[in-house]
Amino acid sequence: MAEIKLSHLRHSYLPNPSGPDDYALKEIDLTWRDGGAYALLGPSGCGKSTLLNIISGLLAPSEGKVFFGEQDVTTLAPNERNIAQVFQFPVIYDTMTVRQNLTFPLKNRGVDEATIARRVSEIAEMLEVTEMLDTRAAGLSPDNKQKISMGRGLVRDDVNVVMFDEPLTVIDPHLKWKLRSKLKELHQRVQATMIYVTHDQTEALTFADEVVVMQDGVVVQIGTPVELFERPQHTFVGHFIGSPGMNVLPCDLKGDRAIFEGYDITLEGPLTARDGAPQIGIRPEYISVTSTGLPATVTKVADVGRHFVIDAIVGNTKLKAVSEHTAPDAGSSVHLTFKPDQTRVYRDGWIATEARK
Amino acid sequence: MRTENQKAWFFVLPVLFLVAFNALLPMMTVVNYSVQETFGNNQFFWEGLDWFEQILRSERFQAALGRQFLFTGIILAIEVPLGIIIALSMPRKGFWVPVCLVLMALPMLIPWNVVGAMWNIFALPKIGMLGYFMNDVLGIHYDMTQDPLAAWITIIVMDVWHWTSLVVLLCYAGLVSIPDAYYQAAKIDAASPWSVFRYIQLPKIKTVLTIAILLRFMDSFNIYTEPFVLTGGGPGNSTTLLSIDLVKIALGQFDLGPAAAMSLIYFAITLAVSWVFYVVMTKDDQ
Numbered sequence: 001m002a003e004i005k006l007s008h009l010r011h012s013y014l015p016n017p018s019g020p021d022d023y024a025l026k027e028i029d030l031t032w033r034d035g036g037a038y039a040l041l042g043p044s045g046c047g048k049s050t051l052l053n054i055i056s057g058l059l060a061p062s063e064g065k066v067f068f069g070e071q072d073v074t075t076l077a078p079n080e081r082n083i084a085q086v087f088q089f090p091v092i093y094d095t096m097t098v099r100q101n102l103t104f105p106l107k108n109r110g111v112d113e114a115t116i117a118r119r120v121s122e123i124a125e126m127l128e129v130t131e132m133l134d135t136r137a138a139g140l141s142p143d144n145k146q147k148i149s150m151g152r153g154l155v156r157d158d159v160n161v162v163m164f165d166e167p168l169t170v171i172d173p174h175l176k177w178k179l180r181s182k183l184k185e186l187h188q189r190v191q192a193t194m195i196y197v198t199h200d201q202t203e204a205l206t207f208a209d210e211v212v213v214m215q216d217g218v219v220v221q222i223g224t225p226v227e228l229f230e231r232p233q234h235t236f237v238g239h240f241i242g243s244p245g246m247n248v249l250p251c252d253l254k255g256d257r258a259i260f261e262g263y264d265i266t267l268e269g270p271l272t273a274r275d276g277a278p279q280i281g282i283r284p285e286y287i288s289v290t291s292t293g294l295p296a297t298v299t300k301v302a303d304v305g306r307h308f309v310i311d312a313i314v315g316n317t318k319l320k321a322v323s324e325h326t327a328p329d330a331g332s333s334v335h336l337t338f339k340p341d342q343t344r345v346y347r348d349g350w351i352a353t354e355a356r357k
Numbered sequence: 358m359r360t361e362n363q364k365a366w367f368f369v370l371p372v373l374f375l376v377a378f379n380a381l382l383p384m385m386t387v388v389n390y391s392v393q394e395t396f397g398n399n400q401f402f403w404e405g406l407d408w409f410e411q412i413l414r415s416e417r418f419q420a421a422l423g424r425q426f427l428f429t430g431i432i433l434a435i436e437v438p439l440g441i442i443i444a445l446s447m448p449r450k451g452f453w454v455p456v457c458l459v460l461m462a463l464p465m466l467i468p469w470n471v472v473g474a475m476w477n478i479f480a481l482p483k484i485g486m487l488g489y490f491m492n493d494v495l496g497i498h499y500d501m502t503q504d505p506l507a508a509w510i511t512i513i514v515m516d517v518w519h520w521t522s523l524v525v526l527l528c529y530a531g532l533v534s535i536p537d538a539y540y541q542a543a544k545i546d547a548a549s550p551w552s553v554f555r556y557i558q559l560p561k562i563k564t565v566l567t568i569a570i571l572l573r574f575m576d577s578f579n580i581y582t583e584p585f586v587l588t589g590g591g592p593g594n595s596t597t598l599l600s601i602d603l604v605k606i607a608l609g610q611f612d613l614g615p616a617a618a619m620s621l622i623y624f625a626i627t628l629a630v631s632w633v634f635y636v637v638m639t640k641d642d643q
Binding site: 056109 | 536538539541542544545546547548549552556557560561
């Protein structure tokens with residue numbers, strides 16, 4: 001067990017990358033605390049699986065190094081790194097029984113019979129698969145198969161990190177929730193570092209203590225689920241996390257003030273030195289329908305159960321607002337107010353305001 | 358509302374006619390011949406099951422059947438492991454994949470009698486390249502026209518050359534369909550190459566391998582053209598396999614009754630062995 005450090009990691013699938021666009025991963029520096037539960041969140045093709053495969057050793061990075069504790073493992077094979085990986089669809093050995101599946105990684109490492117028996121029964125109990133230990137693994141349901149492939153990683157008590165590569169893709173929706181809470185529980189019991197790769201924000205936010213959000217091979221923000229929601233460092237994070245995502249509105253800057261559709265908008269605090277094209281970022285949750293404020297026309301109201309999602313148009317710009325209890329009718333004219341401490345300016349995508357102390 | 362009518366039968370009917378004329382009727386003719394004696398002139402005499410008894414008791418049939426099982430057993434024992442090994446060592450991606458596939462498919466594209474003729478010329482002592490090389494360069498006595506052992510080796514090598522590709526291509530198709538994650542998981546589990554073969558590759562190619570073995574069994578058990586052109590069943594009767602013997606009885610001696618009985622026995626054996634093999638191979642899947 002050790003801390004995992006990625007140092008100046010870059011990877012390209014091309015033999016001779018020429019520009020930044022040829023890199024699937026662009027300069028990653030990251031440290032994963034020992035025993036942490038992490039999620040790697042991003043849309044398909046953002047490089048998260050590439051990063052995962054570099055950590056597990058299935059892929060050698062073009063540049064940079066991977067450290068487990070003090071040891072440089074960049075060139076080590078997967079079996080020399082003491083890692084475990086759970087794949088998108090369950091990988092099990094069809095012809096073996098569940099018990100043989102769980103025993104397999106230990107046997108290959110020459111662990112003695114008594115330890116094997118103890119570990120297997122512990123893990124089987126943890127995963128609640130004890131009663132199927134002697135059935136053939138091929139006949140199990142997908143969620144049980146996925147449990148077994150997790151179990152093959154967890155039986156080894158020396159794993160540095162357990163990695164999950166979108167492990168719930170093939171699981172029925174009603175079992176996803178169950179398996180997800182099982183995972184969380186397992187993390188608390190085994191205390192191993194876990195990295196969970198997904199493009200599903202719910203999975204990431206419920207599993208992880210800390211979420212790493214990636215886009216186009218770059219880490220855009222690392223933070224707790226609350227931080228990602230409350231204070232996105234990049235418009236991508238704001239838009240990707242949350243449903244509906246953050247409103248990103250064009251604006252002009254006049255000194256320290258933001259002008260949106262001709263109206264003065266109060267921001268959370270002073271602008272930073274960053275420059276680039278300015279945009280206002282505000283989550284729909286922080287836009288309220290009030291008696292004064294920005295005049296807007298409601299175009300659509302959707303009742304999603306817990307609240308109403310209001311589509312409105314201010315000047316020529318569309319935006320979304322969320323209202324808890326009541327909602328105006330579509331077509332009506334209303335006034336909107338932005339909550340000042342949640343209204344920020346982003347320049348070229350990156351946050352450009354500071355919170356007022 | 359679901360409308361029910363019998364129109365679907367019209368779609369099946371043409372196939373039914375075709376099958377009747379190319380399989381069912383000829384087969385029933387054979388059954389007809391197998392229980393009667395004929396001296397020509399369309400005169401038939403009832404014989405009952407006499408022909409069947411005669412064939413089953415005849416040493417000639419038993420010897421040919423023995424040779425047939427020996428031949429099929431040997432070529433399966435060579436072609437199946439060899440085919441798996443070649444399939445495992447073929448590249449999975451890149452420039453060499455189509456090259457390997459075409460080279461592998463090539464022997465199977467050659468007509469059977471051409472294969473026989475090719476190997477005949479190739480293996481003849483003095484004239485053929487192989488025959489000349491063995492006898493005059495290496496100094497090993499090799500004459501498939503005189504020596505039964507040499508004849509057997511030649512037909513077996515010819516069949517391996519001609520048909521191993523079938524096993525290779527089917528196994529290869531099975532192997533490339535295994536997702537990478539299985540190999541990655543095996544690496545992480547520290548599995549040995551043998552374990553990877555035994556627990557991942559073999560189970561995943563089992564279905565196609567079963568089909569490959571079935572096809573090779575049926576084809577080799579019914580083999581006629583290649584050994585007939587190569588050795589004509591000789592020297593003596595040493596390479597007279599079942600089908601060659603059958604043609605000798607039916608067309609050479611014109612003993613239609615015994616030949617028909619033998620055909621049916623031959624068919625029953627092929628069917629029974631294939632069925633038992635298939636049931637045994639697939640019983641785990643239920």
